[in-house]
Ligand code: MET
């Protein structure tokens with residue numbers, strides 16, 4: 001049975017975040033396991049019904065079954081029964097959620113970003129003794145249940161090679177890949193079980209194939225994928241296999257995919273390209289090797305929210321046919337990274353309301369695009385000519401809409417010079433700042449946010465609803481700022497923060513104030529587990545035309561003689577955590593944001609701020625998966641940070657914050673940011689990153705986090721002191737700052753006070769010894 005056009009996956013959280021509500025209610029004891037199973041099944045059924053309504057076939061395997069209670073990588077861990085030893089004694093849902101979130105006696109699996117997205121997966125821990133078998137039949141049961149409702153779905157599962165490449169070793173010895181044979185054996189049994197249940201097709205995702213940023217080289221990954229899937233494809237009694245390489249360019253590994261012999265191959269033609277027939281021929285792959293096989297051409301972007309240029313997509317489909325396979329329409333990735341439906345949205349701004357609906361495609365609209373293009377390739381493009389013309393008209397209308405191209409913004413970016421991105425000599429800056437600030441050695445500070453209490457969040461919600469007016473809201477926020485300042489003074493912190501009470505989110509706050517952005521009300525996407533974010537939509541040229549952070553900062557500074565940091569979010573992070581226009585290069589978007597921030601930096605400096613922090617926690621996340629694109633990315637991202645910050649006087653101190661510690665590939669870029677002080681995550685790795693920094697000759701201020709704020713645990717003075725003693729082994733004490741790993745907004749006040757008290761005490765203790 002041949003595969004029809006399809007999507008690689010659908011959002012899992014629910015149009016109204018039904019999954020979030022059900023799962024959180026289960027955690028809180030509101031519903032039991034049966035209640036959760038019922039809610040989850042109802043959502044799954046509703047999603048299937050919706051996809052059929054949108055034009056996918058009910059019984060032709062075009063419906064992806066990619067639902068998950070928490071995370072697709074965790075689902076494989078569960079499928080394999082591959083829980084680390086410390087989870088012994090737990091089973092079923094208790095085990096599943098303990099792996100995800102820990103429980104009173106066990107720490108959860110680590111969480112990290114899924115490729116270059118803002119989705120987080122749970123990192124499997126695989127060692128020589130990890131149990132691995134076909135231990136859990138959820139995938140099969142879901143298939144069977146859907147079958148009972150009248151749907152033939154296509155289960156979607158992370159492939160074995162990607163699973164192990166993304167795992168970390170459990171214990172000291174060996175690599176997770178040492179267990180590949182065991183994992184493959186379990187997948188083999190899964191294939192049999194799915195065949196027995198009546199599955200026609202199953203989809204396996206091997207995105208590790210498109211990344212150079214993993215611990216295993218890409219050529220090795222391609223080799224393993226070829227070996228593993230050649231073996232699995234040779235099994236009897238199995239469903240047809242769609243092997244997908246989403247999230248990037250698979251052209252180099254395409255021959256390996258062909259050689260596996262699987263029935264269908266899925267490629268990302270949004271971020272990636274197809275190999276040429278010549279390059280295939282060089283690898284010994286000819287069109288006859290592809291004859292009778294299916295190529296799912298991912299021409300519809302799965303991770304951004306713009307309507308597809310349908311004519312361009314049709315051209316790609318046409319080109320794909322040249323390879324010899326049967327070409328079908330697909331999405332480039334699962335749609336799990338985009339919200340459900342633009343129809344849920346209205347914008348307060350009438351111009352946006354009129355325009356954005358036509359410009360955007362959330363998941364449901366993308367399904368519509370796939371269905372339409374499918375009709376085009378089956379019955380000829382002329383049969384969809386009217387839709388193609390309408391789409392071209394929308395794109396043209398968009399390009400001409402006010403705000404999309406603002407001459408003053410374009411000219412200002414074009415006029416940026418190297419000098420605009422360069423600060424003066426560091427030694428001179430350092431002396432000027434020391435004289436201005438008069439700080440002790442090992443100055444203490446925090447990263448920006450203070451606990452966002454329920455009252456603060458309620459006040460913001462009431463303000464958004466119009467239940468309290470601007471004046472009342474402002475008064476409420478000022479109260480919170482005053483509390484934060486007083487507290488830091490009492491604790492004897494050296495460089496204070498205002499606490500960010502007025503910010504709903506470190507990106508959305510700026511998106512709401514800058515020109516060129518729209519924010520959604522219902523545009524939720526899963527960030528991890530039950531956590532969702534609403535990325536803002538960057539649709540036009542960016543500029544600052546409103547008052548932003550200065551009044552809040554000025555108020556905070558008016559309360560104290562100690563320096564209060566101005567606090568901004570950097571260009572790369574704003575880009576990474578928004579849905580960004582694609583009609584101009586990201587480098588240009590970054591410079592536009594940089595100049596808008598440069599204006600805000602200047603306004604803070606003008607108001608008297610002696611220390612200004614520009615956070616770039618997403619610098620590593622956006623690193624392209626292709627090694628060949630690293631240098632260009634690092635050049636424009638660093639250049640944008642420099643453009644935002646280099647306008648200040650030598651005596652104004654620029655801080656940046658990067659809350660991760662895997663610096664390897666970007667260490668030179670971090671130095672090139674040329675911040676006077678850089679705070680980084682270091683507590684969990686016990687300052688591991690510092691010797692590397694030293695080796696690289698990094699010799700500007702650095703604040704390795706000593707308090708792991710991802711855990712509710714209060715670090716003791718002894719523990720903090722020992723970390724600082726480790727730090728002074730690698731960092732000149734004159735350059736060392738003392739701070740937590742990241743902002744405190746998810747922490748409570750009690751633990752914050754206790755931890756900061758200890759942090760200041762530890763700083764003083766070590767200060768006294770140097
Ligand atoms: C994810 S990085 C967070 C930085 C921000 N200034 C905060 O403290 O919340």
Ligand SMILES: [Zn+2]
Pocket residue numbers: 447617657658659741742743
């Ligand atoms: Zn952070």
